Every structure is written in structure tokens, then in C-alpha cells.
Amino acid sequence: MNRLKKNVKILIYLFHAVLLTIVFLPLVFALVSSFRPLEDLYKYVRPLTLETFIPKNFTLDAYKDIFVKYRFGTSVMNSIFVAGVTVMAGVVINALAGFAFAKFRFPCKRLLFGIVLLTFMVPFELLSINLYSMMIDFGWVDTFLALIVPSVPNGMVIFLFRQYYLGFPDYLLETSKIDGLNWWGIFWRVVMPNSKAVCISSGLVLFLNQWESFLWPVLVTRSENMQTIQIALNSFRTQYTKEWNNIFAASIIAFLIPILIILPLQKFYVEGITSTGSKE
Amino acid sequence: MKKLLSILLCICLTAGLTACRKNNEDIQEAGNSVELNFLVMPDIEKVSDVFKEYEKKIQL
Amino acid sequence: MRWKRMAAPLLFLTPAMLGIIVFKMVPILQGVIDSFFQYSFINQKTYFSGFQNYIDALTDPIFLNSIKVTMIFNIIVNPLQVLISFGLGLLLMIRIKGQTTFRTIHLIPITVSFTVACILWGVLMNPEQGLLNSVLNLFGIPNQQFLFDKAQALPSVIGIATWKGVGYWALFFISGLEEIPSQLYEAAAIDGSGPWNTLIHITIPQMKRTVLFVVVSDTISNFLLFVPAYILTNGGPEGSTDFMMFEIFKNAYTYSNVNLASSMIVLLLVIMLAVVGIESMLLGGRDE
Amino acid sequence: MKVNVESLPFDKMFEAIEVRLGAKEDSIDILLVDAPMVANYTAKGYLADLYSYVGEKSKGNITETSLGAGTIDGKLMALPLNSSTVNLYYNKEIFKEKGIEVPPENVDERWTWEKVVDVAKKLTYEKDGRQIYGLCFEQIGRPYQLLPLAQSLGAEEFVNKDGSKTEGYTNSEEMVKACQFYYDTFNTWNISPRISADDAVSYFTGGQVAMFIGGPWQIPSMTEAGMDFGIAPHPYFEGGEVVTPTGSWYVGVSNYSKNKEEAAKFVEFITTNDDACQMNYDIGKNLPCNIHVLEAIDNDSAYESFPDNSMKLAVYESINTAKARPQMAGYAEWQSVMEKTYSDIMNGSNPKEALDLAVAEIDKQLEKYKK
Numbered sequence: 001m002n003r004l005k006k007n008v009k010i011l012i013y014l015f016h017a018v019l020l021t022i023v024f025l026p027l028v029f030a031l032v033s034s035f036r037p038l039e040d041l042y043k044y045v046r047p048l049t050l051e052t053f054i055p056k057n058f059t060l061d062a063y064k065d066i067f068v069k070y071r072f073g074t075s076v077m078n079s080i081f082v083a084g085v086t087v088m089a090g091v092v093i094n095a096l097a098g099f100a101f102a103k104f105r106f107p108c109k110r111l112l113f114g115i116v117l118l119t120f121m122v123p124f125e126l127l128s129i130n131l132y133s134m135m136i137d138f139g140w141v142d143t144f145l146a147l148i149v150p151s152v153p154n155g156m157v158i159f160l161f162r163q164y165y166l167g168f169p170d171y172l173l174e175t176s177k178i179d180g181l182n183w184w185g186i187f188w189r190v191v192m193p194n195s196k197a198v199c200i201s202s203g204l205v206l207f208l209n210q211w212e213s214f215l216w217p218v219l220v221t222r223s224e225n226m227q228t229i230q231i232a233l234n235s236f237r238t239q240y241t242k243e244w245n246n247i248f249a250a251s252i253i254a255f256l257i258p259i260l261i262i263l264p265l266q267k268f269y270v271e272g273i274t275s276t277g278s279k280e
Numbered sequence: 281m282k283k284l285l286s287i288l289l290c291i292c293l294t295a296g297l298t299a300c301r302k303n304n305e306d307i308q309e310a311g312n313s314v315e316l317n318f319l320v321m322p323d324i325e326k327v328s329d330v331f332k333e334y335e336k337k338i339q340l
Numbered sequence: 341m342r343w344k345r346m347a348a349p350l351l352f353l354t355p356a357m358l359g360i361i362v363f364k365m366v367p368i369l370q371g372v373i374d375s376f377f378q379y380s381f382i383n384q385k386t387y388f389s390g391f392q393n394y395i396d397a398l399t400d401p402i403f404l405n406s407i408k409v410t411m412i413f414n415i416i417v418n419p420l421q422v423l424i425s426f427g428l429g430l431l432l433m434i435r436i437k438g439q440t441t442f443r444t445i446h447l448i449p450i451t452v453s454f455t456v457a458c459i460l461w462g463v464l465m466n467p468e469q470g471l472l473n474s475v476l477n478l479f480g481i482p483n484q485q486f487l488f489d490k491a492q493a494l495p496s497v498i499g500i501a502t503w504k505g506v507g508y509w510a511l512f513f514i515s516g517l518e519e520i521p522s523q524l525y526e527a528a529a530i531d532g533s534g535p536w537n538t539l540i541h542i543t544i545p546q547m548k549r550t551v552l553f554v555v556v557s558d559t560i561s562n563f564l565l566f567v568p569a570y571i572l573t574n575g576g577p578e579g580s581t582d583f584m585m586f587e588i589f590k591n592a593y594t595y596s597n598v599n600l601a602s603s604m605i606v607l608l609l610v611i612m613l614a615v616v617g618i619e620s621m622l623l624g625g626r627d628e
Numbered sequence: 629m630k631v632n633v634e635s636l637p638f639d640k641m642f643e644a645i646e647v648r649l650g651a652k653e654d655s656i657d658i659l660l661v662d663a664p665m666v667a668n669y670t671a672k673g674y675l676a677d678l679y680s681y682v683g684e685k686s687k688g689n690i691t692e693t694s695l696g697a698g699t700i701d702g703k704l705m706a707l708p709l710n711s712s713t714v715n716l717y718y719n720k721e722i723f724k725e726k727g728i729e730v731p732p733e734n735v736d737e738r739w740t741w742e743k744v745v746d747v748a749k750k751l752t753y754e755k756d757g758r759q760i761y762g763l764c765f766e767q768i769g770r771p772y773q774l775l776p777l778a779q780s781l782g783a784e785e786f787v788n789k790d791g792s793k794t795e796g797y798t799n800s801e802e803m804v805k806a807c808q809f810y811y812d813t814f815n816t817w818n819i820s821p822r823i824s825a826d827d828a829v830s831y832f833t834g835g836q837v838a839m840f841i842g843g844p845w846q847i848p849s850m851t852e853a854g855m856d857f858g859i860a861p862h863p864y865f866e867g868g869e870v871v872t873p874t875g876s877w878y879v880g881v882s883n884y885s886k887n888k889e890e891a892a893k894f895v896e897f898i899t900t901n902d903d904a905c906q907m908n909y910d911i912g913k914n915l916p917c918n919i920h921v922l923e924a925i926d927n928d929s930a931y932e933s934f935p936d937n938s939m940k941l942a943v944y945e946s947i948n949t950a951k952a953r954p955q956m957a958g959y960a961e962w963q964s965v966m967e968k969t970y971s972d973i974m975n976g977s978n979p980k981e982a983l984d985l986a987v988a989e990i991d992k993q994l995e996k997y998k999k
Contacts, residue, residue: 012434016442019428022503023445026460027452029471033463039834039853041463048474097356104349112357119364121613123564125585126605127367129592130374133651134367141655153359183348212453214567215589219647222655223634230455234571235637242826244463251456258451266444270511314890315630316657319644323845324660324709324877325635327912330904334897338629380999381671381957402989468759468821488822488975575968577975578982593643595961595993596650596672 034249062249075232098161120155142222164198201272375603393603429513446507516550663875671957681892686900706878707899710914731860751838766842778806779871791956799983807979874950961993
């Protein structure tokens with residue numbers, strides 16, 4: 001596989017180059033347009049010149065505008081806070097359930113796991129109508145509770161943990177049981193410290209689900225200071241015009257933050273995710 | 281693991297606190313004066329000074 | 341002492357399962373129940389209406405069109421995405437300089453939310469002065485209408501969904517490929533089989549379970565596509581991108597007809613599970 | 629007493645009302661109601677009857693037509709915040725460059741649509757890589773802007789008497805002719821850009837459009853862009869009636885509000901009190917419904933100078949040529965389907981077929997109001 005002939009190697013690099021331009025085309029255009037005043041947005045697009053990709057009158061108005069005028073900073077903080085708490089609470093609660101499904105024997109286990117699989121299959125959008133009226137009855141609308149609590153229990157993450165714990169060595173559990181630890185102690189002292197990879201990957205799944213959610217925050221947030229990032233992104237407009245440069249500036253920030261989190265943890269993320277695929 | 285646990289605890293605490301603070305903020309404020317929520321769009325928001333006028337007028 | 345043995349599982353399970361039951365099962369069951377009722381605007385009362393909602397939905401030409409659009413979309417996009425991400429996975433397996441950077445770059449679309457992807461591609465695909473048209477002009481292709489043209493709207497949405505999804509599914513294929521024992525390849529090399537039939541006889545059979553998982557998960561997410569219609573096309577020229585999920589959202593929130601929307605949700609679920617069932621039969625069936 | 633203002637973008641606000649009031653939530657006390665939606669929200673039980681809270685004197689302060697549009701079956705459901713009109717704005721530089729005389733400002737020499745199209749064809753050309761268009765509507769695809777085309781051709785009603793059937797009305801012969809005109813501007817004569825309503829005004833202020841059919845609320849963005857622009861009356865069809873869009877935003881009290889009394893008093897103040905209306909006009913520059921403010925504009929010399937003289941034209945249009953959009957229980961569904969139909973026609977669908985499809989879908993949606 002590695003002694004490739006010269007022209008095959010060139011072909012592969014060419015192929016990679018094409019794929020990279022496709023991936024980067026929208027992102028670069030957004031980055032460049034976020035440094036341009038609104039009127040220049042479409043000015044340099046046709047004909048395609050170098051100017052299309054290098055902003056002529058470079059301004060930071062867009063970034064200043066969104067953080068000062070639209071208080072975009074609060075939306076970013078809201079999203080980070082909501083995603084952070086969801087990850088923390090989600091990892092612990094779903095890990096416990098995953099471990100129980102992997103290691104314990106208890107009545108109607110297949111039924112409960114069937115429910116977990118069903119909710120893993122039935123996506124969020126399908127139950128948002130009734131869940132929304134439930135939030136009204138609980139009185140949680142326009143509070144962090146509505147944004148966080150319903151998305152903490154997650155079928156897929158329980159499934160991820162179960163997959164991982166199926167392969168967890170039993171002798172480790174036996175030895176700590178002999179040392180007199182009860183299950184709770186075993187879980188915290190023995191199991192969790194050794195499941196760093198799956199915790200990180202399911203943490204990233206929870207983070208991304210929460211970070212990218214759009215329909216649910218639209219329903220349950222009311223006041224401006226409760227807005228999450230995806231909603232703020234869509235609200236930079238008056239009745240008559242869309243402020244595209246602000247939208248681009250916010251989009252850049254909206255996808256930079258998850259990248260900065262995923263890239264360093266890329267190995268764990270890939271490992272954790274793909275374990276669901278192969279070892280089913 | 282202790283570290284992870286403690287971070288988690290304080291995060292959940294702050295979440296609970298902000299949620300309660302927000303709720304009782306509304307309760308105690310509604311206690312003394314009526315609060316009206318007006319749903320508008322940006323172009324009508326421009327004339328919100330007119331709404332302030334009314335607040336002053338009522339206080340008199 | 342039976343209680344002692346039950347304490348641990350109970351303690352471990354309750355938080356998550358309680359959450360799943362309350363926040364997932366209850367709304368699903370409520371939705372199914374809602375779909376058998378109707379609300380009368382005249383006397384402001386809700387009354388049992390049997391399968392009337394389902395009959396209304398299945399006789400509504402707009403909803404039938406949205407089923408057709410969703411099915412066409414899935415029949416094209418699922419195999420297309422699986423093939424491309426499988427090809428991308430193979431490409432990223434070839435050990436060349438910069439292989440890891442290429443792999444990382446293909447992670448980026450995963451972190452770009454669907455909302456942002458639609459907003460950006462929407463501007464790029466602007467027929468009047470989008471960047472995409474000026475790129476096409478370089479190759480002499482005249483301006484295309486993309487989302488504004490009845491025939492091109494759905495392919496454009498397929499393009500956006502593929503741009504966003506392919507990197508994610510390629511991850512699964514890469515990990516599956518990495519787990520194929522290398523002896524198989526060495527044996528094939530000794531027999532002198534070329535790269536093509538190595539692919540057919542060794543790589544693909546080994547990957548059956550990963551392919552099944554990717555196809556099923558991809559189908560589920562593609563059935564629930566909602567953001568492109570909501571942000572970009574509003575159902576597209578002449579309903580050409582009017583996905584079922586968008587039709588459900590419109591009925592629930594614009595026409596405030598929650599009962600009809602609930603019956604549509606149940607229909608969507610039934611169709612989706614049927615398609616997923618067929619896929620697992622087709623792909624899973626040939627297990628040894 | 630404190631008024632919290634929650635601001636949402638245009639279409640998100642419509643959605644929030646459907647979502648929250650549909651779920652009988654009390655987080656909204658006062659809401660903006662688009663003129664033709666008054667009947668729709670009343671049918672869905674979203675609005676409280678203001679009759680017992682609003683005094684006779686206050687009701688006397690506002691014009692007859694605007695008060696009427698807020699009353700459904702004798703119940704006062706909403707009060708008008710301001711009215712609106714639409715004019716023809718034109719880019720003087722483009723006209724000068726092509727040496728064509730500009731549209732006259734006087735209402736008696738109002739241009740017909742046929743004349744506008746003829747001029748627009750001459751003003752559609754490519755200029756250093758950018759396409760200049762002769763004509764562009766501001767609210768592309770929205771009934772507020774496009775119904776007057778059919779009304780100018782003689783269309784009277786868009787729905788039957790009890791608001792339950794649009795067959796034969798919304799796809800009437802005049803409506804098909806008007807939509808054929810709308811179709812031609814994009815597909816046959818290619819004098820209008822195929823863009824969304826959100827981008828329309830930035831096209832005009834960016835110097836890419838010669839004639840712009842829009843509202844006076846856009847004047848601030850034109851002056852900000854430093855444009856050399858003029859104003860002329862809204863066109864009409866040759867031999868047809870002169871009809872301009874009207875009706876703007878009403879204010880209503882939510883039926884689920886916990887403090888209806890205070891909310892109604894607040895609505896009464898901002899919509900009928902003379903000083904409040906004057907202040908609202910000074911800031912927002914929207915056409916007022918308050919009679920005293922309208923009279924002040926008429927005889928106040930400050931409104932002679934450009935661009936404020938557009939307000940005189942606005943007052944004239946609102947009294948003589950304005951025609952409101954149809955009042956019916958299912959207006960939300962009607963508008964949503966019509967917006968989709970107009971956008972399909974812009975993208976090339978045959979007007980007659982598109983309208984027949986629209987009528988079928990609307991009538992199916994209207995059934996739920998009869999059960």
C-alpha cells in the first residue's frame with residue numbers, strides 16, 4: 001500500500017485538494033465576509049478575483065456590532081453553560097445506567113433497554129410539541145432547567161456506555177468486591193477512572209447535540225438573555241433586511257468553539273463514537 | 281475522579297441557584313407593581329420611548 | 341435479602357430511566373393519543389375523532405407530496421452519502437504525508453451546526469450573485485438557480501446535507517477499516533489479487549456491520565431533515581423540498597393544528613421504521 | 629407599573645404568538661397583531677375583548693376605517709398602532725445615466741404599470757459586472773404588497789362572505805391576470821431580481837435597482853446610504869382602479885393575560901392618546917391613525933421639504949386609494965399558502981395552475997374553522 005507509483009500519489013493529493021476546497025469554500029467565504037461592511041457582501045463575488053477572498057475595506061464592525069449591540073456574548077455564555085452542565089450531568093447519569101445494563105441482571109431488563117433503544121431511534125423533533133406543553137406545566141419555560149434537564153437523559157449515550165462496559169474486565173470488579181467495596185464505591189473508584197475515553201466521547205456527543213439544537217431553544221426561551229447561540233445567529237435582522245456580516249461573524253464563533261473542543265480530544269471522540277458501529 | 285465530581289457538583293449548584301434566583305426575582309417583583317410583557321419586533325421596538333412615557337404617567 | 345441485590349441496579353438506573361420515561365416516553369405516548377382527537381374552534385372543545393386525523397393527513401395532497409419528497413430524498417441521499425463517506429474513508433486510510441491533517445479537516449463539518457451550514461450555503465447558492473455561480477462560471481458553466489429552481493432545489497439540499505454529513509459517517513468507516521485484521525490483506529497480496537477484488541472480497545464483507553449501522557443512522561437523520569426547509573426554501577419551489585418534518589412543524593405551529601401534526605408524526609415514525617426495517621433486512625440478511 | 633418589551637424578528641414573532649398563545653401561556657400580556665390577523669387571532673381565542681376597558685373619547689381619536697378593521701362582530705379586539713402605504717422610489721443617477729425622464733410626483737400624473745414596465749426595460753442592463761434591474765418590489769412574495777395589483781384590475785373579494793371558501797375568489801380572473809404580470813416581471817421581461825424580501829431594500833440602496841416599490845419606513849435606510857432618490861405615487865393598471873396597500877400593526881391584549889385591565893389601559897394610551905401618537909410618529913415615521921396627528925401633518929409647513937413630503941403623499945393615499953387585505957378567520961393559513969404561491973410564480977410556475985393549487989390547499993385548511 002505505501003510504495004505508490006508517482007502519478008497515483010499526485011492523483012490522491014489532487015483528490016484531497018478538491019475535497020478540501022469543498023469543505024473550506026463556505027467557511028472561508030464566511031470568515032472573509034465577516035470582516036467586510038454589509039454593502040460589500042455581494043460586491044466582489046462576481047467576477048471571481050483575488051479580491052473576493054481578501055476583504056478590501058477590512059472592518060471589525062460586525063464583531064463589534066454583535067457583541068455590543070446584540071449582546072451576542074450572553075448567548076455564547078448561555079450555550080457554553082447549558083452545554084457544560086448537560087455534559088457533566090449527562091455523562092454521570094447515563095454512565096450509571098449504561099453500567100447497570102452491561103453488568104447487572106434485573107427483572108424486565110430487556111423491556112427497559114428496548115425503551116432506551118426506542119428513544120435513541122425517536123428523535124427530539126418528534127416529541128417537542130408535547131414536551132413543550134410539559135415545560136409550561138412545570139413552569140420551567142424561559143429558565144435553564146427547560147434547556148438542560150430534558151436533554152440530559154440520552155438513549156444514544158446510554159447505548160455508548162453499555163457497549164463500552166460490555167468489554168469491561170469482570171475480574172477487576174470481582175477483586176474490588178472482595179476488598180469489601182459496595183457497588184457504588186466500585187463504580188466511582190474502579191470503573192469511572194478507567195472509562196476516560198468513553199466519558200469524553202459521550203461528553204462530546206452531548207455537547208454537540210446541545211450546542212447545535214435549534215428547534216427546542218426556539219420554543220422554550222423567551223427573553224433575550226436566555227437566547228442560545230443558534231437562535232441569536234438567526235435573529236440579526238430587522239423586518240426588512242438581514243444583517244449578513246453580523247450573521248457571518250456569529251457563525252464563525254458558533255463553529256470555532258466546538259472545533260477548539262473537539263480537535264484536542266479527536267482521538268477519544270472517534271474511538272468512542274465508532275465503538276457503537278463496530279462492536280454492536 | 282474527586283476533581284471531576286467536585287466540578288460537577290458546583291456546576292449543578294450554580295444551575296439550580298440561577299434557576300431559583302430567576303424565579304423568585306419574578307415573584308418578588310410582581311408583588312409590589314404590575315408587570316406587562318409586550319411582544320414586539322425590532323421596528324416597533326424603536327418607539328419604546330412612548331411606552332416609558334406611559335410608565336411615568338402612571339406613577340404620577 | 342432480595343432487596344439488597346436489587347438496591348444497586350435500582351440506584352444506578354433510576355436517574356437516567358426516570359428522565360427517559362418522563363421526558364421521552366410520556367411525550368411520545370401523549371403524541372399518539374393526541375392524534376386521535378380533534379379541537380373544534382366553534383365551541384372551543386376537544387373531542388375524540390378516531391382515525392379522522394390520519395384520513396385527513398393521507399388525503400391532503402400537500403402532505404402526500406411531502407411524503408413523496410422525503411422518500412425521493414432518502415432514496416437518493418442515503419446510498420449517495422454512504423458511498424461517498426465509504427470512499428472518503430478509504431481515501432483517508434492511504435498512508436501519505438499529511439494524512440492526519442486531512443482526517444482532522446474532515447472533522448470540521450461535524451462541528452458546523454446544520455443551521456450555520458444552511459445559512460452559509462444559502463448565501464453561496466444565491467443565483468444572482470452567489471460565490472458558487474462565479475466558481476462555475478470559471479468552468480464556463482452558466483449561472484444556476486439552485487434553491488430557486490423546481491428541479492435543482494432538492495439536489496441543492498442533498499448537496500448541503502452531504503457536505504455536512506459525509507465527514508461524520510467517514511469516521512465510522514475508518515474505524516471499521518482499521519479493525520480488519522492485516523493478515524487478510526497479506527493473504528490476498530500473496531494470491532496476487534488486485535486492489536479492486538481485494539476491496540470486493542475482503543474489505544466490504546468485513547465491513548457489513550458498520551455499513552448497516554451507518555445506513556440506519558443516516559436514514560433516521562435524513563428522515564427528520566427540517567432545518568434546510570425552515571431556513572432556506574420554506575418548502576422549496578412548488579413543494580419540491582417540502583420535507584415531512586417541515587410540514588409537521590407548519591401544521592403544529594403556523595396552522596396551530598397540533599392534533600393533525602401528531603397524526604403526521606406517527607405516520608412519519610411508521611414509514612421511517614419500515615424503511616429502516618427493509619434496510620436492515622437487505623444489509624443484515626446476508627450475515628453468515 | 630413596568631412594561632417589559634420582548635423583541636423578535638418579523639416571522640419569528642408570528643411563530644411565537646402561534647406557539648405560546650396556542651399553548652394558552654400567560655407570558656404575553658400585549659401583542660402586535662398584523663391588520664388582517666385580527667379576525668384569525670379572534671377565531672383562535674387569542675385576543676381579549678377591549679370593549680369594556682376603552683373609553684368612547686379615545687375611540688373617537690382614530691380614523692373610522694382603522695377602528696373598523698380592529699372590530700370583529702361588534703367586539704373591539706385590537707387598536708391600530710399605525711397605518712402604512714407604499715410609494716414608487718427611484719434612483720435618480722440610473723435615470724440620468726440612461727437619459728430617461730423621472731416619474732412625476734403629482735398624483736394626477738401617476739404612472740401606469742404598463743408605463744413602469746416600458747421604462748424598466750430600458751433601465752435593465754449590465755454595468756461593470758453587476759446587473760442593474762429596472763423594477764423591484766420591496767416585500768417580494770407578500771400579499772400586503774401584491775394584492776393591490778389584482779385589486780387595481782377590479783378584484784373585490786378574495787374569500788366568500790363567511791370566510792370559509794376561497795375557490796373562485798382567490799383564483800379569480802383578475803387575480804390570475806395580476807399574477808401573470810408578476811410572473812412576467814421575473815420570467816418574461818427579466819426586469820426584476822429573483823431575491824427574497826429580506827434582501828430587497830439593500831439591492832435598492834446598493835444602487836442595483838432603478839425603481840423600488842416600497843414603504844416610507846425605508847427612507848431612513850435610503851438617506852443613510854447617501855442615495856440620490858426621488859418619490860412618486862404607487863402605479864396602477866391602465867383603465868383600472870388606483871389601489872395602494874394599507875393596514876399595518878394593531879395592538880391587542882392576550883386572552884390569557886393575568887392583568888387584562890392594566891394591559892388594556894396601556895394599549896388605549898399608546899394607540900389613541902394624542903401626545904403618544906405624535907411621539908410615535910416623530911420617531912417611527914409611520915403613517916399615524918390618530919386624526920389630530922394626521923391633521924397636523926396636513927397643514928404643517930415642515931412637511932413640504934424632501935423627503936418628508938412623502939408623508940403628504942402617504943396621507944393622500946391612505947384617504948383615497950388605500951384598500952385593506954381580506955378579513956377572515958383563516959387568514960394565517962391563507963397568507964402562508966399565498967406567500968408560497970407567489971414565490972413559486974416568481975420561480976417560473978404557471979400562475980393559473982399555482983393559484984388553483986393554492987385555493988385547494990387553503991380551503992382544506994379552512995375546514996377546521998367550520999367544525
